[in-house]
Structure formats: structure tokens, C-alpha cells
Amino acid sequence: MNKAEYINIIPFSQLHMWDVKRHLIREIQSSFPLIPLSELIEENNNKVKLNEYPDKEFGILGVNNIDGLFDAYTEKGKKINQSYKKMETNELAYNPYRINVGSIGMKTFLHKNDYISPAYVVFRCNERLNPEYLYKLFKTNTFDKIINENTTGSVRQNLKFDTLKNIRIPLPPLSEQNQILETYSKKIQQAEELEKNSMVLEEGIEEFLYDELDIKKIEPKTETKIFNTISYKEVERWSVDTLGKLSQIENKFQGKYQLIKLRELINSYQYGLSEKSSKEPSGYPMLRMNNINNSALNIRDLKYIKIDEQTFLKYKLNKGDLLFNRTNSKELVGKTALFDIEGKFTFASYLIRVEIDDNKADKRYLNYLFNSSILQYQKNLVSRQITGQANINAQEMQAFLFPNPPLTKQREIADKIESLKDKARLLKLEAIKSRKEALKEFENEIFKKCN
Structure with a gap:
């Protein structure tokens, strides 16, 4: 019986919370130094009482595990009773009760809305950490396990900001973070090109139908x-x-048929x-x-x-x-x-x-x-x-x-559309594969596999 399977030595400096769950996990391995997030991030608690501006429309943000951060809706201040947090570009927000399933997002210049419910945790990165690097890190399988090991709660799992700060992450120099992200982005661009080509094929089905049926397309x-x-x-x-x-x-x-x-x-x-x-x-x-x-x-x-x-x-x-x-x-x-x-x-x-x-x-x-x-x-x-x-x-x-049209013509049209849809479907599958590979390569670059 190997004693090491049952005993894990934890440095006293890492005993931030006294529970078995956190201290049975193995230390992550990386060729980059492991730095606690407390040295790299800062919480944003900038709240605004939107009901003080009763007739002004405010853009509200939301977070989920599919889209990340998204423009949810607009609402007049008089209908918003709570003070909402105002997010700035490059800040991140997560749902503390759903972070374990990937509910986190980053605000970019593409987002039109600025305010988010106080239920979400909002934070920014300092000059040592590219926020996009951290956001992608959250999406890796390795870091997802780390997040799950750090949540608390018997019914609803919760990740408090103070707990998040104590997690250590691999931190390459900023220039190397940017280089890793550039490699990732090139792979994502390939996926986006495949998705675009798939969409063109799908849209071509409409044109093909109108041409074959000799119908003038009218808006x-x-x-x-x-x-x-x-x-x-x-x-x-x-x-x-x-x-x-x-x-x-x-x-x-009315066309030829x-x-x-x-x-x-x-x-x-x-x-x-x-x-x-x-x-x-x-x-x-x-x-x-x-x-x-x-x-x-x-x-x-x-x-x-x-x-x-x-x-x-x-x-x-x-x-x-x-x-x-x-x-x-x-x-x-x-x-x-x-x-x-x-x-x-x-x-x-x-x-x-x-x-x-x-x-x-x-x-x-x-x-x-x-x-x-x-x-x-x-x-x-x-x-x-x-x-x-x-x-x-x-x-x-x-x-x-x-x-x-005659049955033979109907079958001919259906065969052609079926072929176009099959090609579009294959392109979508290639795009999905490319996105998965991009994230996996990013993850492999950051983490070494545990023995």
C-alpha cells in the first residue's frame, strides 16, 4: 500500500480554506511559473443606482456558458430596483453559482451594453495578465477541473472571488501570452472561414430553388x-x-410550374x-x-x-x-x-x-x-x-x-439540395473540430500533463 496515495503534504501558506476537497488535488504542472490570481486581478464593485435615472434606457449584459458575455436587453432605470455593476472593456464577469459549468465572459468592444446584475462577480486584470489569455484559460479542461475543486456549497456550488484569487495559474511573460493567443486566433479564423463557407452553401439553397422553379424573388x-x-x-x-x-x-x-x-x-x-x-x-x-x-x-x-x-x-x-x-x-x-x-x-x-x-x-x-x-x-x-x-x-x-413540377424534377431538386446540405454539414463539423483543436493546443501549451 502506497502511503502517498492517502497523504498529501500541503504548505501552510496554501491553507486558505480548511476542507479536504481543496487539498486532495495535485498541484498543476507547467513550464511557466505558477502565480496566485490575487497578484493579477482586482474586483470591480463599481455600482450605479440606475433608478435614479428613471427615463433613461440602460443596456443590460448577461452571462451563460455558451455565448459567454452577451447583450441581453435594454430597460428603463425606473424598472431596475437594484444597483447594477458597470463593466468596462476587457473586464470579466462570472456567475458564482454556474462558473463550474463555464458561465463566464469577457467584455469586448463588440458589446453595446455596459451594466450587469450585482449577482455576477466582475473583475479586471492588471498589466501582467492579458484578460483574453485568462478567459481562454477558464475554458480549458484542466482549469475547469481546478475551478470545480475550488467551489463550495452542499446544494449549489459557489466560487467566491476571494477563493478565485487564491488559485494559481501558469503565467508566461506578457509577450508570450500574446503569441500563444495569436496562434489560437489563427486556428479560430480557420474555423470561422469554414463556418462562413457552410453558410454560403446554405444560403445558396434558396437561390437554387428560385432559379429551378423560375420564381422571381420578391421581398x-x-x-x-x-x-x-x-x-x-x-x-x-x-x-x-x-x-x-x-x-x-x-x-x-407564380413561376413555370x-x-x-x-x-x-x-x-x-x-x-x-x-x-x-x-x-x-x-x-x-x-x-x-x-x-x-x-x-x-x-x-x-x-x-x-x-x-x-x-x-x-x-x-x-x-x-x-x-x-x-x-x-x-x-x-x-x-x-x-x-x-x-x-x-x-x-x-x-x-x-x-x-x-x-x-x-x-x-x-x-x-x-x-x-x-x-x-x-x-x-x-x-x-x-x-x-x-x-x-x-x-x-x-x-x-x-x-x-x-x-413533375416528380422527376422534384427528385432532381431534392437531390441537389441534399448534396448542398451534406457539404454544408461537413464544413460545420470541420469548423467544430478546428475550434476544439485550437483550445486543446492552447491548453497543451500552458499545462504539462501530470504523471
């Missing part, structure tokens, strides 16, 4: 006419906000289940509106539902079913995805399952059109805003107009 304009003449054949729903919209769509999107209503291309439709679902992986997985993303399914965040076999068979998704999102934000309502994965899945009530008639339309073609601006224009015309959510019912969905 939607606000209708200013008070009186409108309606053809009787359009009157399927008697409401002022619906009448006349068919003519608007026909005028804007006849426009045909969705109801003429489908066999059936069905609303999903309204029963309560759970994240506990028990029962059948149930697809919801957040599982539809950019004409494809995203099943990373699934919920499950316990139902009997008979109910499941009634709502069981079949390969090739088109899922229509009938309730969501104005931008996302009406988005679709094809169910094209293996497994026993059902779907929630905010979705409509549509069975396409394969003899009349290509499923992929309709799916891509549903997610294009051609259909977005139509969705904007008919969707209704209720308590912050936009809604489109099954009757309105079936009235949407689609350019109807």
Missing part, C-alpha cells in the same frame, strides 16, 4: 390597401385576416399526443417542436411518454412522415422535418404528422420548400399570435401553395 412588403376584391373560390375561411391572401401568394410565387395546395398532395394528417412527457428515459420517446431544426430532426433533447400499446400504434411515427410545427415563435412556426430515423417514436400535440402521397410529390422536396422563404411568406400571412406564440392549424397548413 415581402407591407400591404397598404384598405379595400381588396376577393374571388369566391378563395373563401374557405371567413375572416378579414385570411381573405385575399391566396391571390397575394399566386402573384408573388402550377401552384398546388398541400391537401392535394397528401393522404392524411394527424395531431400529436397531448399527454405529459418526462425526461426520464422510460416509455416511448416523443418528438416535440424543439426537435425540428433546419429541415432535419435533432434528437439530443428527448422526452418520453408512458402509454399503452394501442395508443402507441395510433401515434407511432413511420419513416417518411413529415412533421409540421404548428405552434412556436413567429420565426419557427411551420418549420418541418422528415422522420427518417430508426426506432419507435411518437410525437407531441404541437406537431402535425403529414403523410405525403408518394405518387404525387417527393417528400424531401416538400420538406425543403416548407423551410424556404416561399413557404415562410405564406406562414407569415396566416399565423396568429397567441400569448407570445404563433399558431397555424391543419386547415391553414393544407391550404399552403407549392410549385408542382
Whole structure:
């Protein structure tokens, strides 16, 4: 039995807090000197009583573990009761209760807002430490472990500023910090270039659709006419906000192919289940509106539902079913995805399952059109805003107009779009890989691996 596995010698100078958690960890290793942050950072407690300026608009910042620091919202001073901290460029802020999951950010010249909740810890770096170097350090796996080992609290883990100051970091000379960051930035620029190229391919899909369908792309304009003449054949729903919209769509999107209503291309439709679902992986997985993303399914965040076999068979998704999102934000309502994965899945009530008639339309073609601006224009015309959510019912969905080329042409268009999307997806994956490599190389440059 090796005594060293159970006994760890701690210098008295490092005993800032008396708990086992901090002193069972091994000292980090680096070829650079380890300097306590107390010598490098200073807290910013510059608070302003914003309600003393009741009619002035203040830009508020937020912090999360995805975007870091971000411009959250603007609010009039009279609605802000607490004194908020004012952040300066190059200062950092973190959520003391979520720093263990990476909730930290740095203010740059790109941020328009200046004020942040007093719940966040704000601090600046002195001339020995490049704040961007420290920010990237927080994002490494090694430093993330160090942060987690220094949080306290039995229910909510907390990292106080005084505790942060006692953490020691590898500190290269400032010139070398800048050089390490420059190498990192070059790799990130490569990733950004890949992301840009991916976006160009995605945007090219719209242009390709309009060209293939011989439709002139027209930007939607606000209708200013008070009186409108309606053809009787359009009157399927008697409401002022619906009448006349068919003519608007026909005028804007008539190309070389006849426009045909969705109801003429489908066999059936069905609303999903309204029963309560759970994240506990028990029962059948149930697809919801957040599982539809950019004409494809995203099943990373699934919920499950316990139902009997008979109910499941009634709502069981079949390969090739088109899922229509009938309730969501104005931008996302009406988005679709094809169910094209293996497994026993059902779907929630905010979705409509549509069975396409394969003899009349290509499923992929309709799916891509549903997610294009051609259909977005139509969705904007008919969707209704209720308590912050936009809604489109099954009757309105079936009235949407689609350019109807021959099946062979639909398949040709779908094949081309599929190819463009595959190329865009590969570029995104390369960009993700490049970003991960950039951070890993940064980390390897700073820390030596422990034996």
C-alpha cells in the first residue's frame, strides 16, 4: 500500500480554506511559473443606482456558458430596483453559482451594453495578465477541473472571488501570452472561414430553388390597401385576416410550374399526443417542436411518454412522415422535418404528422420548400399570435401553395439540395473540430500533463 496515495503534504501558506476537497488535488504542472490570481486581478464593485435615472434606457449584459458575455436587453432605470455593476472593456464577469459549468465572459468592444446584475462577480486584470489569455484559460479542461475543486456549497456550488484569487495559474511573460493567443486566433479564423463557407452553401439553397422553379424573388412588403376584391373560390375561411391572401401568394410565387395546395398532395394528417412527457428515459420517446431544426430532426433533447400499446400504434411515427410545427415563435412556426430515423417514436400535440402521397410529390422536396422563404411568406400571412406564440392549424397548413413540377424534377431538386446540405454539414463539423483543436493546443501549451 502506497502511503502517498492517502497523504498529501500541503504548505501552510496554501491553507486558505480548511476542507479536504481543496487539498486532495495535485498541484498543476507547467513550464511557466505558477502565480496566485490575487497578484493579477482586482474586483470591480463599481455600482450605479440606475433608478435614479428613471427615463433613461440602460443596456443590460448577461452571462451563460455558451455565448459567454452577451447583450441581453435594454430597460428603463425606473424598472431596475437594484444597483447594477458597470463593466468596462476587457473586464470579466462570472456567475458564482454556474462558473463550474463555464458561465463566464469577457467584455469586448463588440458589446453595446455596459451594466450587469450585482449577482455576477466582475473583475479586471492588471498589466501582467492579458484578460483574453485568462478567459481562454477558464475554458480549458484542466482549469475547469481546478475551478470545480475550488467551489463550495452542499446544494449549489459557489466560487467566491476571494477563493478565485487564491488559485494559481501558469503565467508566461506578457509577450508570450500574446503569441500563444495569436496562434489560437489563427486556428479560430480557420474555423470561422469554414463556418462562413457552410453558410454560403446554405444560403445558396434558396437561390437554387428560385432559379429551378423560375420564381422571381420578391421581398415581402407591407400591404397598404384598405379595400381588396376577393374571388369566391378563395373563401374557405371567413375572416378579414385570411381573405385575399391566396391571390397575394399566386402573384408573388407564380413561376413555370402550377401552384398546388398541400391537401392535394397528401393522404392524411394527424395531431400529436397531448399527454405529459418526462425526461426520464422510460416509455416511448416523443418528438416535440424543439426537435425540428433546419429541415432535419435533432434528437439530443428527448422526452418520453408512458402509454399503452394501442395508443402507441395510433401515434407511432413511420419513416417518411413529415412533421409540421404548428405552434412556436413567429420565426419557427411551420418549420418541418422528415422522420427518417430508426426506432419507435411518437410525437407531441404541437406537431402535425403529414403523410405525403408518394405518387404525387417527393417528400424531401416538400420538406425543403416548407423551410424556404416561399413557404415562410405564406406562414407569415396566416399565423396568429397567441400569448407570445404563433399558431397555424391543419386547415391553414393544407391550404399552403407549392410549385408542382413533375416528380422527376422534384427528385432532381431534392437531390441537389441534399448534396448542398451534406457539404454544408461537413464544413460545420470541420469548423467544430478546428475550434476544439485550437483550445486543446492552447491548453497543451500552458499545462504539462501530470504523471
